[in-house]
Ligand SMILES: [Zn+2]
């Protein structure tokens with residue numbers, strides 16, 4: 122192990138743990154020594170993800186392994202290196218992607234390592250970033266340029282998930298796109314569509330302050346679905362044609378049905394939200410309009426691109442990251458996110 126200043130390996134620190142029974146609590150943990158191929162990271166910012174709240178309530182992905190230290194949307198600084206790490210340096214600022222994979226299964230050999238048969242995910246299977254120091258495989262850490270902040274780096278996962286789903290569909294300059302759901306995925310989605318040259322982006326949701334944030338970030342029209350029927354509004358906006366691309370970023374309510382009803386002929390629907398339950402769809406609409414429906418599940422393939430978009434100013438966290446809390450105030454922070462208090466869109470913890 123090598124480090125410029127002696128990292129506090131073996132010292133005790135507080136980590137936020139859950140077992141999926143509805144509670145998260147602080148627990149004493151040792152600062153780990155980085156093993157071969159690992160880096161010890163001093164965590165500087167962690168985004169609170171909707172899936173963290175789900176994990177606390179027992180709704181983790183199939184690869185969840187309780188009890189677990191929460192946190193996968195992590196920015197930090199490398200403070201020590203284990204043996205055999207030669208592509209990172211102590212002092213480097215980094216962003217985490219949480220995917221730990223085998224490298225030999227069919228998905229891995231095909232470059233889809235986020236679909237590894239043995240997939241482990243930091244913050245779900247391997248202890249995550251709700252703590253000050255953590256050791257993770259060096260290949261999960263991407264160095265950051267100076268002009269991308271720690272808070273921006275903690276948002277790479279959210280923005281990257283939407284971008285990855287968008288990589289799976291074709292967009293054109295003349296498209297009308299709809300983003301359903303003005304949470305962080307949707308608000309990054311609006312910005313990403315505009316950055317890709319799609320100039321007509323409609324944002325739908327239930328909260329005016331989030332829709333207003335979407336307008337400031339480039340949405341050309343917003344629809345509060347409590348006041349307007351979203352299908353009618355989208356059809357009227359497109360003179361009855363329907364939208365070319367629907368990005369579902371809500372994971373709740375009737376948004377799937379809205380996508381299918383409001384898509385144009387040969388339109389595309391990209392799903393990024395997690396519903397946690399079965400939903401009805403009208404298959405005849407899919408057949409008759411020849412719709413394409415794709416899903417997107419990871420940010421790991423979009424990390425470099427999102428870093429570049431933040432650096433260029435094509436992406437901003439303004440209006441998206443609305444709250445920051447010290448790590449010790451994790452209970453207040455989680456409560457704020459879970460119960461959508463105080464106009465929160467995205468909250469970030471600072472250890
Ligand atoms: Zn996340």
Ligand SMILES: [Zn+2]
Nearest residue numbers: 223226229237
């Ligand atoms: Zn694999």
